[in-house]
Amino acid sequence: MKINALLLITAFAFAGLLQTSCGSKNAAEGLYPADIVKNPNTASGKSDAGNMPVLEFEKDFHDFGRIIQGEKVSYSFKFTNAGESDLIISKVSTSCGCTVPEFPKTPIRPGESNKITVKFDSENRRGFQNKSITVVSNTQPNSVVLRIKAQVVLPEEMN
Incomplete structure (x- = not known):
């Protein structure tokens, strides 16, 4: 029982660390919102570079x-x-x-x-x-x- 509780606490701590480290990295870099960055390349090979x-x-x-x-x-x-x-x-x-x-x-x-x-x-x-x-x-x-x-x-x- 104590081992399961310890594993659960460790898993939550690790998940929290990953979540905060990723969030703080993006905020620190000043990244732009995804909706203003356009990429005309697609997996199908079709391209829409006309409005770039x-x-x-x-x-x-x-x-x-x-x-x-x-x-x-x-x-x-x-x-x-x-x-x-x-x-x-x-x-x-x-x-x-x-x-x-x-x-x-x-x-x-x-x-x-x-x-x-x-x-x-x-x-x-x-x-x-x-x-x-x-x-x-x-x-x-x-x-x-x-x-x-x-x-x-x-x-x-x-x-």
């Missing part, structure tokens, strides 16, 4: 040219939601800690434009630098890669 958001960038590459070591530069990649539903950018990651992105955290309505600003810090860098910025959103395909480039030189090499 479409992420269109004016350009996906920027060259800062020659910059002096230690200089901090930034560039804003302008984009438009050319689709028929709200665009949600869920994550923007970079290939290096020297490159920091800023992006809109709220949905972008169809036809609206916005920007993703990328800041590059050339401290302790030298030579040609090529960095990638991966944008994850609720589009199909769900990611796009932006690129920046710079040639980092010492001040005496600038002339």
Whole structure:
């Protein structure tokens, strides 16, 4: 009898732990409600991509040219939601800690434009630098890669 009670208490404690850990994780991540995220892919292979958001960038590459070591530069990649539903950018990651992105955290309505600003810090860098910025959103395909480039030189090499 005591073993059954102990097993029952352990099972309830474990179930409670799973339930609260999953709930707190979702709340902490700030996930969007499922009804605003659309996925046109189905198991049958039929696709309904007609009403999806479409992420269109004016350009996906920027060259800062020659910059002096230690200089901090930034560039804003302008984009438009050319689709028929709200665009949600869920994550923007970079290939290096020297490159920091800023992006809109709220949905972008169809036809609206916005920007993703990328800041590059050339401290302790030298030579040609090529960095990638991966944008994850609720589009199909769900990611796009932006690129920046710079040639980092010492001040005496600038002339």
